[in-house]
Amino acid sequence: MAYIDFIISLAVAAAAGMVIGFERQWQNKSAGLRTNTLVAMGAALYVLLSIQLTEEIGDVTRIIGQVVTGIGFLGAGIIFKEGANVYGLTTAATVWCSSAIGCLAGAGFYVETWIATLAILIVHLILTPFNKLLNRRK
Template sequence: MGTIHSFNAVSLLDILISLSAAFVLGGLIGFERQYRQRTAGLRTNVLVAVGAALFVGMAIRLYGHAGAVRVIAYVVSGIGFLGAGVIMREEGNVRGLNTAATLWGSAAVGAAAGAGLVGEAVLGTLFVLSANTLLRPIVNRINRQPLDVESVEATSMVYVIAERAHQKMVMALLEEALEQINHPIGDLDIHAFGEEDVEIEVTLAATSVDGDELDALVKRLAALPAVRQAFWSQSTTE
């Protein structure tokens, strides 16, 4: 498919509209995720939406060229494995999602260029660069906002270190206290903590909690003679 012969101003306008729509709509989805401080935020969602729009736009332009469409399908599936390779999980935090999404966008740009759709490739490049540069200040500003536990999806944990001999009593008091403030238990683990104590680790089922209520709860628990220490923490990692 010749590069010069494949140039089509109308199709180029179509892909521009499609990429713009993907950029804006993906940005709206990503803004909500970024506001809740989730791992796949604003830039990741925009990059994925733009890459997907470019891939679909190419498939439409190359209708009738079954061989080229088949190769693009191989690229789409193969880039998933490559992207997974750059995603790392360190101490519960996921890193590399933006890099993986950028690779997805780069694959779409490369496929367009290889198919002779240079105009589409240039537009795709501009949108990928915009996602990684123009949106960065917006992401940084959102991340500097105070964490609002009423609107942010999070995992809340309550930890109680108690004497092993009074483990059952402390667990019963903890469960009763959580029921009173309407914070049901999602998961519960008990670990040895030294020779005479245990650590009771409770994961709350709710993704939105009242911090003042939990502060008061752990303060009451810490005052018990059988309790060495009580505290709670919250994580927004996925």
């Protein structure tokens, strides 16, 4: 892998993570700009490492599977419970999605990275008002 490919993959992961993180920070959520950017970059780095290590023989998907598991533990730390209420599920899911964004970018799927980033933003921006409306019904 050429250095320029490595740099482009990492830059795309960072930019996509920043876009998601900016929206989360704008909404005053606990995992914002830096967290989502770092999660996307970290996932991309693991995928890039896996690609480098398995160029001739091996299975790049094994590290991606471990990224999913590791982010699951990170997400579990974001979720907390107060009485009957549970908080942080959306934040944990967003961090999980940011890791998927990083995996896509690390694997070189740049168009798919931006499509998925846009889809995540749409979920947050469009469904948040509906979520608030439904919560008021209770």
